[in-house]
Amino acid sequence: MDVILIIAGVMLVVAAALTLVRIVRGPGPADRVVATDVLITTVAGSLAVEAAINRHSYTIAVIVVLSLLAFAGTVSMARFVAGREGVVGTGPAAARVDPAEGDAPAEPPAGDQPAGDHEEQR
Secondary structure, three states: HHHHHHHHHHHHHHHHHHHHHHHHHHHOOHHHHHHHHHHHHHHHHHHHHHHHHHOOOOOHHHHHHHHHHHHHHHHHHHHHHHHHHHOOOOOOOHHHHOOHHOOEEEEHHHHHOHHOOOOOOO
16 A cells, blocks of 8 residues: 555656646646646645545545635636637627628627617607
8 A cells, every 4th residue: 555655646746747847838828727727636636645644534625625726716717818819708799790890799789788878768
C-alpha cells in the first residue's frame, strides 16, 4: 500500500509541475484557466492521498470546497471570454442577424420591444 501511495504522490507532483509550466507559458487566457483548473484538481487529489495516508475524513470537506471554487472560477472565466468575443448576446434580439447587413443585428419585431420603449395605447 505504501508503494502505491508513493507512486501516486510522485505522479501528482509531476502533474503539478507540468501544469505550472502551462500556466506560465500560456499562450492565451483560456489555456491558463484550464491549467489552473487542472492544478486545483491536482491539489484536491493530493489532499485525497494525504487523507488516505493519515486515515482521516475531515479533509473531504476541504476537497469539496476547493472543487466548488475551481468550478465557479472556470465558469466565470468562460463567461468572461465568451462575452468578450461576442459569443454571448444580450437577449433574443441580439441573436438575430440580417443577412444583407452582415454581422449587424436586425431590428427586433414590434412585439420584442422593452416595456419602456413603446407608447401607451388607449
